[in-house]
Amino acid sequence: MEADASVDMFSKVLENQLLQTTKLVEEHLDSEIQKLDQIDEDELERLKEKRLEALKKAQQQKQEWLSKGHGEYREIPSERDFFQEVKESKKVVCHFYRDSTFRCKILDRHLVILSKKHLETKFLKLNVEKAPFLCERLRIKVIPTLALVKDGKTQDYVVGFTDLGNTDDFSTETLEWRLGCADILNYSGNLMEPPFQSQKKFGTNFTKLEKKTIRGKKYDSDSDDD
16 A cells, blocks of 8 residues: 555656646747747848848858868978968868878878868868978978968967877867867867867877977878888
């Protein structure tokens, strides 16, 4: 008998909670419906025009980006082209690579994906052997290195894979997160939570280089195999 009474009491409590939740949902829906009823035709037309204008501007911006080479991962032939490319676009990622460094090919795969996803950013690659002056100016010493350029100025670097979990098997999202931390693309995730699992070990201390001229032109590879 006591067990039956406990079950009945629990059922009544559960039923009351369900009724309360249902009541809150209904009140919210009634409120939203009331707001819609209060919108007149003129206001609806203004909202529609505002929405269409926003879509028009977004489409125009997209076409402008595409006309400047956004939306694809491209190789530029010389350091002279680099200066022209970064002058044209607000946000640029440039991969300084070398054919014999296998980790550059790993980066290539991820950058192809991101270039198509983030039209707001231009993605380029440049062979370090064709850009000795630029590599000295930007102090590119380790291959691969990503130079992150915003408003024509180099703001940050991703040197090797240290910031990407220190592994060759990092995900595209991990690279996307790292670039988002530099505000070089629009990252929709949580910047405070790196996608890779070893967050505590590696933290969020990124490798940054001072803009000084280096001695010599020898590049270090961020891999064991060249």
